[in-house]
Amino acid sequence: MDKYIRNIYKGVYTVLVGMRITIRQFFEPNVTHQYPYEHDFEKKQNVREIPKGYRGQLYNRIEDCIGCKKCEMICPVDCITIKGDKLPKGEQLWDSMNVVHLKDGREIIGILDGDDKKIDLQGSLTLTNTTSRLGPQEVIDRLEPSNDDTRTQTISGDEVSRVVTRNPVVFYLDQFDIDMSLCMYCGLCTEVCPTECLTMKDSLEGIEYSKFDRTDLIFEFDKQEMYNKDDESSIEAAD
Ligand code: SF4
Ligand code: SF4
CATH class of the missing domain: 2.30.30.100 (SH3 type barrels.)
Known part of the structure; x- marks a missing residue:
């Protein structure tokens, strides 16, 4: 009988000990976050510095891109798609x-x-x-x-x-897309880029860009507004 009562006492005691820890945690600040709606780097908590030269998300400073397609050609997984048009002979955009x-x-x-x-x-x-x-x-x-x-x-x-x-520009970009869901971060495309406009971000934003839809990982870098073409009809499609 003694043993039976001791067991009940131990059971109640351990539940109370557990509840005390739970109740204490209840008033502690929240350490979880609503990923992917909230990102660690935005809160700047528990985040280490990213080393310089880290190969993160690709970024093309499109205004310096000459559309040479070297990056597209060297990419082992074909995740870069470039389409361009050229102007009629003798014309230039700037x-x-x-x-x-x-x-x-x-x-x-x-x-x-x-x-x-x-x-x-x-x-x-x-x-x-x-x-x-x-x-x-x-x-x-x-x-x-x-x-x-x-x-x-x-x-x-x-x-x-x-x-x-x-x-002088006789050629302009209609499309410059990088499918980051295919990219394997080898960095070859950045190494062959003659104007060094294609880079890999070595900041926290460059490593953390989760999406719900895979197609949202296709990053489009063309900026048609940059060319400010007066007469669209005078532009002929490239061969
Ligand atoms: S880093 Fe490599 S895989 Fe990614 S786009 Fe550049 S060449 Fe292709
Ligand atoms: S290699 Fe550089 S300049 Fe050439 S198309 Fe690619 S990003 Fe543009």
Whole structure:
């Protein structure tokens, strides 16, 4: 009989001990989150720094892309699709220009004084016909230098991250899609890109982009509005 009562006492006692822990946790802050609606990196909790050079999600700075298709050709799993059209012979969408990418994210567009193939970042660069903009993500307007040749700007080489030369465009992109559900993150496409516009994000956003629908992992990078073509009908399809 004693044993029977001891067992009942132990059973009630252990339930109360368990309930005490449960009730204490009830008032603790929530450590779970509603994935994938909430992401760890947005909360900036329990997240380690991503190492520089990590091969994450692909991003194409499309305004520097020349549509050469080298990335499409080298991709082992065919996850890049590029379609382009060319203009009739003798026509071009803009004149030759330089895009100076500054370390603070701004870009200055204009025409560099001197030979743009021998740029010395130890000194300073002078640009004429300049326009400037905040950065590639914000751009939706046409990418071109100003018509005003009195607009000049001298930039110290220390501020410059890189300089891109854009030749006159006789070819424009209709489609630049990357299917990230197929990508195996080998990075070959970024290595062959001659303008270095195709990069892999090494930030937290670059590793965390879950979707419910697989087709949402096809990232479209073409920006038709950038070309601002006056007469669509004058553009002929490429062979
Ligand atoms: S990183 Fe992805 S898109 Fe680029 S070549 Fe490799 S598999 Fe293709
Ligand atoms: S290799 Fe670079 S420049 Fe050529 S099409 Fe691909 S992203 Fe554009």
